[in-house]
Amino acid sequence: MQSSRLDWDDVRVALAVARHGTLAGAARALGVNHATVMRRVGRIEAAAGLALFDRTARGYALAPGRRRVLAAMEDMERASEGLIRALANARAPMAGTVHVTSTDTLCLTVLPGVAAEIAGAAEGVKIDIKAENRHADLARLDADVAVRPAASLPEGLVGTRAARMGFAVYASPEAPAHWLGLSGALSRARPAAWLAEAIPPAQIAASADSFLVLREMAAAGQGRAILPAILGEADPRLRRLDGAMPPLATEIWVATHRDLAGVPRIRLVRDMIAESLGRRAAQLLGPAAANAP
Structure with missing residues (x-):
């Protein structure tokens, strides 16, 4: 097998199949159709010269002895994500859009006011707020800044405990x-x-x-x-x-991926959100939790 015959998009699809166990599940996760997933799995297996999956009545299972292959594909995925973040950092100007994700509670009660403060203080910076209670994957650039109630930050993220x-x-x-x-x-x-x-x-x-x-x-x-x-x-x-x-x-963190922490507009927005939450600390904590551990 020649390494040049491997297509990253094929590897990405194979990883999705390994994680979801079915062609349909991988297709939904990637936003493509069933036939595309089947075709790309066939291509990477042909390029590799071996079967990566066992086809069963219940779906696709990783074939015996393929754990090291899966680990290598995951390494390739992490390297690709790191390259994307490095390129984003290198070409990032101060002006532009910063994507902020948070819970629906904070998006309703706090972040609109914070966005207005940023709009008035940071010319050229636009805020895109995404309300969702699941945690966005900052490693995949689902968002630039996450504002999350959590006991601690996942690996790879850096941030500030802004309030409780x-x-x-x-x-x-x-x-x-x-x-x-x-x-x-x-x-x-x-x-x-x-x-x-x-x-x-x-x-x-x-x-x-x-x-x-x-x-x-x-x-x-x-x-x-x-x-x-x-x-x-x-x-x-x-x-x-x-x-x-x-x-x-519980703590409220304002965080970003460590590879994006130095991007000027992201750092500015992260710091301004943290400062704004700090000013609202008493309101966020409330009277009943004032003595909470």
């Missing part, structure tokens, strides 16, 4: 005593861990994967919801149930 997000229990005055659960990406949050330990499943009446949705469910009288203080305190339809849960808070 406090939580409390809220309900409408007429709400029953049962609880609303946290599902999807929220199931990994600190409030979900407390809920799983302290509240029997039989007392969970419904659940949602968004604090904004949980707020509306609580306001509709469906039960008690653990909400960020910045959502619950400002809602006149809800009352805080002090003592229903121990004080609970």
Whole structure:
């Protein structure tokens, strides 16, 4: 086999098949059709002169003895991502768009105001805000800056602990005593861990994967919801149930990939977001979590 016969796009597709286990799953992840995935898998196997996958009734499984091949393809992927980041850094001017990702809670309550501050202070810098509760993959340049409540940063990211997000229990005055659960990406949050330990499943009446949705469910009288203080305190339809849960808070990080940390406009936006969150620290923490560990 000649290394020049390997196409990076074929390697990328083979990695997706290995990770998802089916052609259809890889196609959805890559945004291409089933036939394209099948064709590229066939091409890389032909170029390699060996089968990378065993075809089974359940899908595609990595063939025996191919773990080192998979590891080498992952190394190739990391090298490609590093090259893309290095090129972005090298040609980055001060002006341009900075893509910021955060939770729907922070995108609703804090980031619009921060974006307005940046627009007034940094001529030529535009902010694109992406609201999602899953963590964007900064290694793949899904975003330039992430604003995330988390205990710590994943490997490869650098950032600042800008504030703390406090939580409390809220309900409408007429709400029953049962609880609303946290599902999807929220199931990994600190409030979900407390809920799983302290509240029997039989007392969970419904659940949602968004604090904004949980707020509306609580306001509709469906039960008690653990909400960020910045959502619950400002809602006149809800009352805080002090003592229903121990004080609970988590760090809010403003982070970027270490390879992009020196890009002038990204560094500027990251620093301005961190400063703005710091000024809102008391509002983000809330009264119930003031003594949270």
